[in-house]
Amino acid sequence: MIQRTVHDFSDWREIARALRSAQVPPSEVQLLSNAEPTLFALDKTGFDVAPSTTNAFRVPKQFLSLAEQVAYHRDPTRWNLLYRVLWRLTTDERALLEVITDDDVYSLMQMEKAVRRDAHKMKAFVRFRELQQNGETHYIAWHRPDHAIVKKVAPFFARRFRGMNWTILTPDESVTWNQSELTYHAGTPRSAAPSSDELEDLWRTYYANIFNPARIKVKAMKAEMPVRHWATLPETEIIDDLLRDAPRRVQQMISSPEGYSQTASDYFPSADAPLTLATLAEAAKTCCACDLHCQATQVVFGQGPARAKVVIVGEQPGDQEDLAGMPFVGPAGQLLDRALAAAGLERQAIYVTNVVKHFKYESQGKRRLHKRPDAREMRACLPWFDAEWELLDAQVLLCLGASAATSLIAPDFRIQRQRGQWVVSRYCKRTLASWHPASILRLPTAELREARFAELLNDLRTAASGLRSDVVGD
Amino acid sequence: MDIHEKLAILADAAKYDASCASSGSNRTRRGAKIGSTEGMGICHSYTPDGRCVSLLKILLTNYCILDCRFCVNRISSDTPRARFSSDEVVRLTMEFYKRNYIEGLFLSSGIIQTPDYTMQELVRVAQTLREREQFGGYIHLKTIPGASQELVDQAGLFADRLSVNIELPTVADLQELAPEKKEPEIRAAMQTVQNRITEQRADSRRGLRAPKFAPAGQSTQMIVGATDTPDQAILQTADALYSHHRLRRVYYSAYSPIPHADAQLPGQSPPLVREHRLYQADWLLRFYGFQVDELVTTPQRNLDLSLDPKLAWALANRDWFPIDVNRASREELLRIPGIGARNVARILTIRKHRNLRSDDLKKLRVAWKRTQAFVITADHQPGLKLLDQERLSQKLVAGPQQLFLFDMEQSANSGEL
Incomplete structure (x- = not known):
């Protein structure tokens, strides 16, 4: 059994390329996520795979981009799964990715979907707070993503807020944009982020008034805005009040029409x-x-x-x-x-x-x-x-x-x-x-x-x- | 009046416009410093009514010279009135955007003085955002029927999306509830926008670098349930709007009890289920190859409220089924209850490589309970027995109704059935 510790996608790509060239089947490989504590000593003596030019292989482009996305997932088994699919794709199942009901492909797809969704939610739910620092305006947000997606999403924020200085803090990794480049640093607890912004009151005013009390669908709201993100969304503070008051408001609307019922x-x-x-x-x-x-x-x-x-x-x-x-x-x-x-x-x-x-x-x-x-x-x-x-x-x-x-x-x-x-x-x-x-x-x-x-x-x-x-x- | 009070009044007045879409503009405008549009819309929040908050959706003013009975802002209502200055709207948009609360602005207005004057005020806000603030986020402007061609042209250059509300499904409805709004004027406004979009596309196909005109297209909205117009007429209107005016979206907004409601309209809970069925039928028209008359099955020419329209059609046309998922054409697959358009595409790909079994369909998250009576898979032959059951529809109703609350808003967004 060959064991390797994988840090990130490019790491995996290198290791997988070497293993595949050496024709090591997935059953003889164990790829460990670096976040995961190893229970036994790594087999350093295991055979050293030499890249081989005679065993050159090609994978569909689609697989590489899929693998890159799956790499952001927190599941520690993802590296092994990726290697297994790589193996199958390059042996006799070239069209494997089209069979999305295959168990391996299905698992990859689910992971990719989870990462995509998490990235989308990060784009949606990051809430910046304005801070004056040495005469400059800085926008700071704290967000807790489900997966390790900071590097995936940061370029989006750089494109969107090109003309702003901003920092996004997460528990594992943080990123700063100074209007010309992105720099990454360590994670931060929530307490390190600014605790309020004056504008949040105005935002809650908007939220309260765009809500229609005659159409209550709490389940639909929670499906799209999961409760685990509520802590960093200032508008969620008033949801209880809005719901409590809704039936009275509807009753009032129905029972107090204006104008004349006759002509x-x-x-x-x-x-x-x-x-x-x-x-x-x-x-x-x-x-x-x-x-x-x-x-x-x-x-x-x-x-x-x-x-x-x-x-x-x-x-x-x-x-x-x-x-x-x-x-x-x-x-x-x-x-x-x-x-x-x-x-x-x-x-x-x-x-x-x-x-x-x-x-x-x-x-x-x-x-x-x-x-x-x-x-x-x-x-x-x-x-x-x-x-x-x-x-x-x-x-x-x-x-x-x-x-x-x-x-x-x-x-x-x-x-x-x-x-x-x-x-x-x-x-x-x-x-x-x-x-x-x-x-x-x-x-x-x-x-x-x-x-x-x-x-x-x-x-x-x-x-x-x-x-x-x-x-x-x- | 301070900005909080104004925002409260003018957001409250804007909420009956259902659209909050921020999608469809694929490229960020050149030179934008704050803001981007990359095709996919983002919902930054959700209110307890299950609706997404993507744009700052407000009216410039809720003063209005019109007296449309279904509208909270009609001249005869006692609703409190307010008016933003264009600078106030610009500041709100920029400050909200910089904190990542919103994707952009959806600005509409009550009609003040004249249509041209009102349209001019809307355009001024969009122009300031684009030119002074170098704002690259999403802007949706309402087009005021009767406004001049030049103003609509300008609006289209600054906005990602333009919309004109058709307001009510038929001309008779309009005469009854909004006699001052003229259907030909609304249609003409749509036509103007459509012509410009077509011209611009043709120019850029010819290699000319024409300035973008409303890159996210145009949409409209109609209120349903304020009159007794049947679903058939509503869907026919929508169908015509899609084919004649190439609209991106038609929104259906269930007539909701509003504050300061007109005494001549019945106070009632909004017909949410009906609204949901209309969205489902809308999707079937656009992406599933259905015709209006196939979908409207009740003697009153309405959609069946207890069944989704695709299932209702299948139950009324059982001789079509069962359909073999491993052999049938795309068009046939699209007609199977519980299988959405995306899954049809997946099925077509997978079956090139292997025969599909029932478990495969379940993995694709096909609504198996609804689907099973209508399909043949490699390991599932329902025969005609299941289909012939008299009670099949009652059996299937229990399922979809449970699903209801959960996927109602969902289907308005995705249309998956």
Whole structure:
């Protein structure tokens, strides 16, 4: 029996080459790992294998790279196993590596896989901590790999963190990169590594918030992030807390939805009743799809003839509209009437309505101050407008103000930039938007008010021109 | 608002995007000082939901002008809002990366002002990382539908991956839950990215040193279970996306209860099993030669929740079996329940040298319990008796269900069945 102690892969390669050339069969060889204490004295007298040129042999490239990986494994029997496979490959089983269900090949493959996985986990789980040393920034990590893979993985970290000074400590071996070369030194206990880094709090904040409490899969987590690595992963400290709190958070999500479970369409006239603007307006009186009905005096539905060719839509009724039950009758309505007359449009021939049919306000003393309806209220109310539009046969849709324009044209519609231009909306090929008359009334100086009024007037003229088919071209 | 609060809000807002892949970019960018991409993605951590943490996945802002009902960031929700400056995102990415917490950045955003403005902000972050910080790690940017061609072009130069979310499986679903998102606009955005990728590949094949454009390709995501669209329609959409837009991945995200959920969507636990089955079916479409209609076996045109789709197909097509692993073609082998694509390749290699026995298959970690009724090996002849059993499906269900919890996320990543 020949015994040899093997230190690393190149060592094995040399010894194996000599043994194989001398045609020593695996049954007569015992290769010992240097980490392993020998129970009996080495057979130094055993025959000295002389490299022989007559017994030259070749192995597949695949075997060499496989052997190199297996060499990183901690299993003390790996050197013998490698020699046995080498022997078989070079005697009469050249294709042996393709038969991965062969016991020897299978064992090699399993070892190779374990090394690959361990290296992958090292790339994943090393956690650097920043340290200021002599005015320089240094990043230091302590990691416990399963196998002796520091030399295998270090070049990866050198490529990745080329522009950083870093050190990775492990119990058996450590490595340092100084932005130009790698140097290896002895292993270190964990206590030698820095114990914290300020940034870890921020990292835990991220970890806690990217976690979805509605999908708990602890087993899957532990399969991929084995508990034995948790000690060096700062985020694992909060896993227990996250899990404990998860059921409560899910319950809260399910039991406290937002918005309204109904929309206006839940209050439409019943299917057997004839659907007209009048029956629609009547049905709207009962609408409680959102909460605005609670404080408003009444519903303010659209007004105008069913044969109207122009439809004007505002945001919501104001204080006086709410009391009168009719749209655009307050100061803003009067301003609109003036503009319409100047543009040669007859108010009586136009259908006038709002995207939200109830007045939303804030009380200040005795005054009721307009408050913009939010997206939920607009969404709940919109089916009323959809139904009004269906029953009309209009050719031009004019939106007044941002609320009407963003909900009827597009959410990124800008009145400031896009008013007065024809656009195609989901309702109408000839849609345009302009200032809401109330916004003109709120301007601080008469000059500004006049300028904006002129713009509104201009846009109304554009709207009127839309009734002539030659203008936008059908 | 301090950086902790912002990070909490904007990570929370980003978690419903399922993708965290950091793979597919084979070479590190020239001149990178910090960061590398070498093909294989790395998961640096796992959260208790079993999902991998590979990228810093955040929104630039969760302010949004859209009102998509399934989304926690819709304009009508009361969720707290925040916005990062582009420098804050750059600093977070670099500091996390230097400590080896992440592979890179996945940056998305709510739509603020206009699609172009939003896209510009995203591109600015990626550009700063690449040019000022010489960052070579992975960057995944969301493409905003409706953003201009020039901005998408720029995004592709700085990012490894671009994605546009299809959001929901059908046009009708989109109209119901996200009426402001337009399917043609989403498709057009995908097409833009795809055209650039194709052009760049053609140039480099002709030997031109064209700058890389989104080397890790593009992906998309759809939410399942928010409407009653059946699996058949979902898979048809996915199938079309793979073939027409050459997507690398379609992600399926089970509609999950979200904080600030819209009252019009039912509060429910996420249909995780269904999501899992969809991933399995997705893999069968791409790598196993199955067609959508073969896989959808229930009268409701859904996948069978109690069986994996390959097993369900095999049980419905027993006349195909048993298949002799030592003789059958690759296509036939791919149809055997419990044998994955990788094992099919191994079987084809091994059988050149020796006949496979049942023990060989077990060593390959074939799911023998599922497989045995369907295969002939050198020492195993199940005959038709086993296959003809009425109760075969009940017998097999017990097995796969146990396996379930364990390999659920696994199969989303590897697709091995």
